[in-house]
Every structure is written in structure tokens, then in C-alpha cells.
Amino acid sequence: MINIELLVSKGLRIQEDAQDLLEKCDSGSLKFLLMSDGFVTLADVERAISLQKQELIQKPLENKRTFRITNWEPSSTKKGKVDSFLSYFRNRYKKLKRLLRQRISDFPVLDSFDKAKNLGGKLRVIGMVTECKATRNGNMLITLEDESGELLVVVSKDSKAFEKSKHVLHDEVLAIDGRMSNGFLMASELVYPDLPIKQEVKTSEEDAAIMYLSDLHVGSRFFMEREFRSMLAWLNCRGEGKELAEKIRYIIIAGDVVDGVGIYPKQETELVITDVFKQYSFFDELMCEIPDRIEIFVAPGNHDAVRRAEPQPMLPEEFFTRRMHRLTNPGWVEIEGLKHLVYHGTSMDSIIASLEHCDYVHPDKTMIELLKRRHLSPIYGENLIAPGDEDHLVIDNEPDIVHMGHLHKNAYSIYRGVVLLNSGTFQEQTEFQLRMGHVPSPCLVPVFECKTGKVQHVHFHK
Ligand SMILES: [Fe+2]
Numbered sequence: 001m002i003n004i005e006l007l008v009s010k011g012l013r014i015q016e017d018a019q020d021l022l023e024k025c026d027s028g029s030l031k032f033l034l035m036s037d038g039f040v041t042l043a044d045v046e047r048a049i050s051l052q053k054q055e056l057i058q059k060p061l062e063n064k065r066t067f068r069i070t071n072w073e074p075s076s077t078k079k080g081k082v083d084s085f086l087s088y089f090r091n092r093y094k095k096l097k098r099l100l101r102q103r104i105s106d107f108p109v110l111d112s113f114d115k116a117k118n119l120g121g122k123l124r125v126i127g128m129v130t131e132c133k134a135t136r137n138g139n140m141l142i143t144l145e146d147e148s149g150e151l152l153v154v155v156s157k158d159s160k161a162f163e164k165s166k167h168v169l170h171d172e173v174l175a176i177d178g179r180m181s182n183g184f185l186m187a188s189e190l191v192y193p194d195l196p197i198k199q200e201v202k203t204s205e206e207d208a209a210i211m212y213l214s215d216l217h218v219g220s221r222f223f224m225e226r227e228f229r230s231m232l233a234w235l236n237c238r239g240e241g242k243e244l245a246e247k248i249r250y251i252i253i254a255g256d257v258v259d260g261v262g263i264y265p266k267q268e269t270e271l272v273i274t275d276v277f278k279q280y281s282f283f284d285e286l287m288c289e290i291p292d293r294i295e296i297f298v299a300p301g302n303h304d305a306v307r308r309a310e311p312q313p314m315l316p317e318e319f320f321t322r323r324m325h326r327l328t329n330p331g332w333v334e335i336e337g338l339k340h341l342v343y344h345g346t347s348m349d350s351i352i353a354s355l356e357h358c359d360y361v362h363p364d365k366t367m368i369e370l371l372k373r374r375h376l377s378p379i380y381g382e383n384l385i386a387p388g389d390e391d392h393l394v395i396d397n398e399p400d401i402v403h404m405g406h407l408h409k410n411a412y413s414i415y416r417g418v419v420l421l422n423s424g425t426f427q428e429q430t431e432f433q434l435r436m437g438h439v440p441s442p443c444l445v446p447v448f449e450c451k452t453g454k455v456q457h458v459h460f461h462k
């Protein structure tokens with residue numbers, strides 16, 4: 001009863017079916033439960049155990065490398081039944097509501113729409129968008145949902161919130177300020193959970209560098225093996241730019257490491273390796289040529305051999321003979337004190353299709369939209385989701401560096417003091433991309449210098 005008593009003494013209530021497992025927890029897991037907001041469920045206890053298990057601090061003494069991986073726990077997602085989706089969306093709402101409540105408000109923030117309906121004066125509500133459409137007279141009508149029901153919100157075309165309302169996405173959670181009138185909330189402002197503003201990019205004491213890769217598509221006839229091998233030679237300090245190459249101690253790979261098999265119709269005509277295991281074995285061979293001083297972190301993407309629905313589990317351990325640190329997608333890794341959010345970026349297609357100002361030329365614009373919403377895949381239905389009691393796609397932590405891929409186009413930008421990187425590709429323009437008018441930026445590799453916060457792009461194109 002020690003664990004239960006400790007949590008109760010801190011003002012928490014424990015759900016009955018969570019009590020047995022809670023007693024089996026060791027004390028290291030309890031710190032994650034102390035962050036709960038009042039009520040500890042079985043899912044909270046399972047999550048705390050997995051967080052503690054995966055909070056691995058590894059410090060090889062010989063070269064002072066420091067990193068910590070936090071992956072999501074695969075057992076926390078369930079089959080796509082209605083109940084699983086219900087608890088998934090409830091958790092999304094709960095997590096984002098908590099973040100939105102941290103935003104400063106000049107008006108009372110109401111806990112439920114029920115209370116709003118009977119109030120006069122200005123107020124703020126928090127809800128999930130179920131619909132957003134233009135009305136016949138040019139205003140915007142947003143249907144919001146919370147645990148108590150629905151609320152119709154009118155954004156007048158004359159309101160300063162109108163421009164923002166054009167960017168509202170289905171299923172996103174946001175706060176809206178306004179005044180009730182005849183059962184409608186007349187909106188004056190839309191507020192995103194967003195990231196806090198940091199004045200400067202975070203740096204670290206260590207004079208080390210981190211290199212970012214994604215979308216190698218090994219096995220595809222468009223994989224640029226010659227250029228990739230010249231990058232491997234550079235990492236082995238052969239050729240120009242040796243000073244920077246020597247500094248690289250970490251490489252993060254954000255998915256699509258192989259082209260896969262059966263990912264799109266007639267893919268076999270574009271493959272030089274038609275067996276997915278042989279694709280991974282060739283990828284592993286290439287990784288073995290990276291010097292041992294470098295720690296490699298690898299996450300899957302939509303072409304990799306794990307389930308397609310997000311969050312995606314780690315790549316299987318047996319694919320690698322070289323020492324690799326496997327990340328989930330999304331996954332978090334803290335390197336030299338710098339918190340990295342690593343996400344392949346598959347949902348960016350749906351954002352680009354929904355928001356006029358986002359495109360395939362500037363991935364950073366889309367990355368900013370995801371960060372504003374503190375969610376990696378806000379639109380349900382476009383990008384496959386594996387539901388569960390917890391929504392692992394909510395960005396509930398604050399990253400220092402965000403690394404994505406998928407669009408095969410490099411991007412580097414700083415948003416609210418956070419470094420945004422899209423690491424491009426090592427695949428030539430495919431026939432599909434040619435038809436779609438997408439122009440990739442292959443063999444351009446971003447490198448972050450931890451001590452100065454500078455990003456350099458190293459070009460391996462012949
Ligand atoms: Fe890709």
C-alpha cells in the first residue's frame with residue numbers, strides 16, 4: 001500500500017483497477033504519476049512504467065556521449081474499435097486542453113460549453129473542431145465539441161479572427177474567445193496551444209555535431225548510392241571538410257530508410273532490391289561503414305516494415321548488426337541536453353492539402369502549423385491512426401530541435417527559438433514526383449553544431 005498512500009498523500013485519487021499494478025511499480029515510476037492531474041487511471045500507471053523503463057541514460061565514458069531516448073510504449077495502442085477511438089480522442093482533448101489552459105486569458109476560461117451557454121460577457125471556451133464552413137453571407141461557422149456537447153461559433157468576416165479561421169482544421173483543439181449571443185458564440189479571437197517563445201536557440205557545452213538524415217529509400221532504383229557512399233567517406237574523414245566531419249558524434253534518421261515492397265501500385269518496376277529483408281540488410285551494410293564513434297538513432301517512416309498507422313513502433317532489432325538506437329515514430333531523444341522531436345512527417349500531406357499557404361517547396365511552413373497545434377497529425381482520416389488510451393501524437397513536451405522528413409525537400413527554420421529541420425532525401429526524383437511536380441533536394445545533409453547552434457548543409461551531389 002506504500003505507493004497508493006504516497007500518491008493519496010499528494011492529493012491524487014487512484015482508480016480501482018489501477019491499484020494492483022500500482023503496487024507492483026517501483027518507486028522510479030511514481031514521479032511520472034505525480035504529474036497526473038488529479039485522477040490516476042490504469043493507463044496512467046502503464047505509461048509511467050514504460051516511461052521509466054525507457055528513460056535510459058547512457059554515458060559511455062570514453063567520449064562523453066550523452067543521450068536519453070523516450071519512445072512511446074507499443075502496448076498502449078489498441079485495435080481500431082469505436083471505444084478505442086473514443087478514449088483516444090478524449091485523451092487528445094484532455095492533453096491539449098491542459099496546454100491551452102496554460103495560455104494567458106483576459107476572460108474567464110470555462111470548463112464546459114454548458115456553463116458558457118448561460119453566461120453574459122466575454123469568455124474563453126476550449127473545444128475540438130468537428131466542422132468549419134463558410135456561411136452564405138461570408139462569415140465562418142465553426143462547430144466545436146467538448147465533453148458536455150456542441151457549441152456553434154460564428155467568426156464574422158469583419159472580425160480580426162476571420163483570417164485565422166480560414167486555417168482551422170478538422171479535429172484540432174483550440175481555444176476561442178468571444179461573447180454568447182442567441183445561443184451562438186460570436187468569436188473575437190482564436191488561440192492555439194502553440195509553443196512558448198524562447199529568445200534563443202538552445203546550445204550545449206559540448207563541441208559535438210549532430211547530422212540529420214531521412215528518406216534514403218534503399219532498394220529503390222532511384223536511391224543515390226554513389227552520393228551516399230561519398231557521404232560515408234566524408235564521415236570517415238576522407239575528403240574536404242574534415243573538421244566538421246570529425247565533430248559528428250550523432251546521426252538521426254527520420255524514416256523511409258528503405259523503399260519497402262508493395263507500398264504503392266507497380267512499385268516493383270522501380271525496385272532494384274525486391275525483397276524487403278535484403279533492402280534492410282543492404283541498409284545495415286551501409287550503416288556498418290559509419291565510424292563507431294557515431295551513435296545512430298533510427299525511426300521508421302511510411303515506407304518501412306512496421307505497421308503503417310501512427311504512432312509507429314520501432315524497427316525490429318534483428319534488422320541491424322551495427323549498434324543502432326531505435327526510435328518509435330514519433331520519438332523523442334535528448335542529445336547533449338537538446339530535446340529532439342523526431343517524426344517522419346507523413347501527416348504533412350494532409351496539412352498541405354488543407355492549408356493554402358503550405359506547399360511541397362517549404363516543409364518548414366507545414367512543420368510550424370503542426371507545432372502551433374501541438375499535434376503531429378491533427379486531421380483524422382487522412383493519415384492512419386492506431387488508437388489507444390493515450391494520443392502519442394500530441395506534442396506534450398517542448399522540443400529544442402524538431403526533425404522531420406517525408407517531403408524529400410530540405411528546410412531549415414527557427415520557430416519560437418526551436419530549430420526546425422527537414423532532412424531531404426538520398427533518392428532522385430521519382431516518376432510519381434515528376435508527374436506531381438515535386439522537385440526533391442537530394443544529398444543535402446543538415447548538421448547542427450551543439451556549441452554554437454549553427455546549422456550547416458553539406459552537399460554530396462556529384
Ligand atoms: Fe520518403
Ligand SMILES: [Fe+2]
Pocket residue numbers: 256301302303344346405406407
Ligand atoms: Fe515518407
